[in-house]
Amino acid sequence: MKNILVAEDHPLVIIGIVSMLAECIPGAEIFKAADFARALNFLDKQQFDLLVMDINLPDGDKVGMIDAVRLKQPDLPILVCSSYDEKLYALPFLKAGANGYISKTAPSGEFKIAVENVINNRIYASASVLQNAFGILFNSRTSDKSVIGNLSDKEIEIARFLTKGLSTKEISEQINLSPSSISSYKSKIFEKLGVKNIIELTTYFELNN
Numbered sequence: 001m002k003n004i005l006v007a008e009d010h011p012l013v014i015i016g017i018v019s020m021l022a023e024c025i026p027g028a029e030i031f032k033a034a035d036f037a038r039a040l041n042f043l044d045k046q047q048f049d050l051l052v053m054d055i056n057l058p059d060g061d062k063v064g065m066i067d068a069v070r071l072k073q074p075d076l077p078i079l080v081c082s083s084y085d086e087k088l089y090a091l092p093f094l095k096a097g098a099n100g101y102i103s104k105t106a107p108s109g110e111f112k113i114a115v116e117n118v119i120n121n122r123i124y125a126s127a128s129v130l131q132n133a134f135g136i137l138f139n140s141r142t143s144d145k146s147v148i149g150n151l152s153d154k155e156i157e158i159a160r161f162l163t164k165g166l167s168t169k170e171i172s173e174q175i176n177l178s179p180s181s182i183s184s185y186k187s188k189i190f191e192k193l194g195v196k197n198i199i200e201l202t203t204y205f206e207l208n209n
Contacts, residue, residue, distance in 0.1 A: 002028040002119075003046065007039040007053040008081070013104060017052055017081065020108055024115045025050075036060035036068075043072035050119050055082040055089060062206065063096040070097055079118045081111075085194055088204050090129040100124030151192060158185045159193075163202040 002025050008014045018030050031048075033039035035058035042048070051069060055062065069078060079100040080093045090101035100118040102111060106126070117124040151159065161171045168186070172179045195201045 002049040003031065004028050004050045004052065005031045005033060005039060005042050005048045007033045007036065007051065007057055009034045009054065009058055013054075020111050021052070021115065023108075024112045025119070034058070036065055040068060040072060043069065043076075047073065048076055050115070051076055051078045052081050052115075053078060055080060055084055055093070062203070063092055066093065066096040066098055077118045077121060079114055079124070084200075084203075086126060086129050088194060088200075090125055094123070094125060094129075101129065102126070151189065155185055155189050155192070158182060159189050159201060159205070162186065162189070162198055163205050165198075 004021055004025065006014060006017050006021070008017060014032055018032070021028060021030055031042055033042055037059040039053070039057070053065065057065065066078065069076060078098045079102065080098045081102050081104055082089060083104045086101060086103050093101055099121070100114050100123060102114040102124065103126070110126070114124040157175065158171060161174060166174070168179045168182045171182045190196065190201070193201065193204055195204055
């Protein structure tokens with residue numbers, strides 16, 4: 001019998017994941033942890049065949065959670081299941097050592113394929129993530145631009161000020177541009193990176209630097 005640990009703090013999401021896991025792996029015993037500390041506690045007590053884990057867990061530390069899991073059970077297959085945009089977050093987690101990354105909005109059939117791959121020690125990522133990975137692999141530039149998409153130097157500068165919590169007015173004073181120009185740059189940055197707010201922008205820079 002397979003032992004599976006689901007580390008997720010949203011009750012409705014847990015219900016959906018557990019239901020799909022029961023279809024994928026009939027007879028599996030499924031354990032649930034609502035925060036990362038509880039997940040580590042489970043890993044201390046027994047061996048698991050699969051960990052399905054959210055990115056944004058209470059007590060968690062983003063990609064640092066992967067290393068923490070590996071210290072407990074080095075060979076444990078890890079499938080990251082998140083609502084965050086996979087184009088922004090999948091590669092950092094895969095590079096950190098996760099076996100797979102799937103969006104919570106993915107259809108159930110794709111979730112089953114991801115589970116099958118990961119539990120059999122194969123890497124899983126969606127086609128769009130793989131395409132993005134190949135784009136980065138064959139991009140010979142190693143500057144910030146190769147990591148942060150196609151932002152201009154000025155957009156990168158402003159984005160870094162935004163992630164530090166500076167207001168539009170404060171940034172305008174720092175680089176001698178009008179507040180309206182800063183707002184325009186901010187909109188372009190959000191659009192190019194596919195983020196919706198400063199929190200997502202900050203997380204994106206943390207994961208990709």
